[in-house]
Amino acid sequence: MKALVLTSGGLDSTVLLAKIVKEYGSQNVTALNIYYGQKHSKEAEFAKYQAEKYGVNYITADLSEVFKFSKDCPLLKGSDKEIPKKSYAEQLKEMGGHGVVSTYVPFRNGLFLSYAAAVALQIGAQKIFYGAHADDAAGSAYPDCSEKFIESMAKAIFEGTGNKVNLEAPFWNLTKKDIVKIGLDLDVDFSHTWSCYEGKEAPCRKCATCIDRERAFELNNTIDPLVRR
Numbered sequence: 001m002k003a004l005v006l007t008s009g010g011l012d013s014t015v016l017l018a019k020i021v022k023e024y025g026s027q028n029v030t031a032l033n034i035y036y037g038q039k040h041s042k043e044a045e046f047a048k049y050q051a052e053k054y055g056v057n058y059i060t061a062d063l064s065e066v067f068k069f070s071k072d073c074p075l076l077k078g079s080d081k082e083i084p085k086k087s088y089a090e091q092l093k094e095m096g097g098h099g100v101v102s103t104y105v106p107f108r109n110g111l112f113l114s115y116a117a118a119v120a121l122q123i124g125a126q127k128i129f130y131g132a133h134a135d136d137a138a139g140s141a142y143p144d145c146s147e148k149f150i151e152s153m154a155k156a157i158f159e160g161t162g163n164k165v166n167l168e169a170p171f172w173n174l175t176k177k178d179i180v181k182i183g184l185d186l187d188v189d190f191s192h193t194w195s196c197y198e199g200k201e202a203p204c205r206k207c208a209t210c211i212d213r214e215r216a217f218e219l220n221n222t223i224d225p226l227v228r229r
Contacts, residue, residue, distance in 0.1 A: 004116055004125040005056075007031040009046030011213055012131035012171065014193045015183035017050060019170070020129055022186065026055040030123060034112055036105065037064030037076050039083075040199030049192050059119065066111060075103050075197055083197045085206040092139040101141045103197065103208070109144035110153065113167060117157045120165045128157065133171040133179060135212060147172055176216040184220060191225035203227065 003024050007013045021029050031054075033047040044060070051058035067076055074081040084091060084102060091101050109130065116128045132145035143149060154167040171179055183190060195213045196203040203210050203226050217224040 001127065002028045002030070002123070002125040003127045003129060004030050004032055004120045004123070006112055006116060006128070006130040007033050007047045007051065009033065009043035009048075009050065009193060010131075010195050010209075011183070011190065011193045011216075012133060012176070012179055014046070014050050014190075015179050015186065015188055016129055016131040016171065017054060017056070018186045018188050019182065021054045021056060029054070030057040030059060030119075030125060032059045032061065032116055032119060034061045034063055034115065036108060036111075037067050037078065038105075038199075039075060039077055040194065040197050042199050043194040046192050046194045050189075053189065053192075057123075061115060061119075063111060063115065067105065067108075070106055073103065073105050075105055083207050085204075086208065087211045088135065088138070088141050088208045091208065092141060095139075098139045099141070100143060101208070104142055104144075107144060109142075109149070113153050113157065117161055117165055117167075121161055126165060128165060128167045130167075130169055131171055131179075132169045133174050133176065135176050137172070145172075176212050177219040180216040180220050184222070190217075193226075195226075 003020050005017050005020050007017050031051040033044055070076050071079050073079055074083045120128050136142040136145040150169045150172055157165055157167045195209045197207045197209055198204040214224050
């Protein structure tokens with residue numbers, strides 16, 4: 001059984017990569033990293049590092065052209081909007097508990113998974129894994145991380161590949177705290193992962209993903225190694 005894992009270089013996808021390598025063996029795993037024009041593109045350096053560490057095949061793709069029309073998403077280089085310096089919980093509260101956050105990239109995961117399905121067919125991978133989790137899906141902050149989205153994409157990919165490729169999101173009902181715990185148990189090198197949306201030399205510790213990441217380590221009675229530096 002061969003597996004294709006979407007890897008960004010971030011915490012969630014790195015833990016997922018470690019988990020899949022343990023279950024399937026490095027010789028059966030391919031890591032796919034996709035550049036989409038994000039400001040924090042330095043995360044790709046960590047994706048490559050982790051792929052080399054786990055000894056898996058590593059593929060890269062550039063899909064940034066798709067998002068050249070987006071001026072609203074502050075994550076993208078084509079936008080001059082500021083990245084919010086508040087947690088997702090605070091952002092959702094301001095929207096009445098439900099709504100899409102400004103850092104949502106237009107149908108990004110739908111695009112990524114469609115691309116991954118085409119790649120999977122070509123390399124003979126029967127499964128695609130991606131690291132969507134409950135915190136991102138909460139309140140529809142990132143609708144392309146929701147249970148309904150995952151179920152719909154899984155059906156579309158299975159049908160569209162002639163029943164040859166399955167999509168799995170094993171973290172869909174877990175929090176980032178849970179994912180950090182899994183990573184700690186797998187001895188993941190979190191010091192070589194990147195989450196901050198700013199993409200500078202050090203984490204800003206103020207954007208939503210920094211806040212959630214730091215809190216997840218605290219809830220596991222430890223400190224994020226990127227903060228400890």
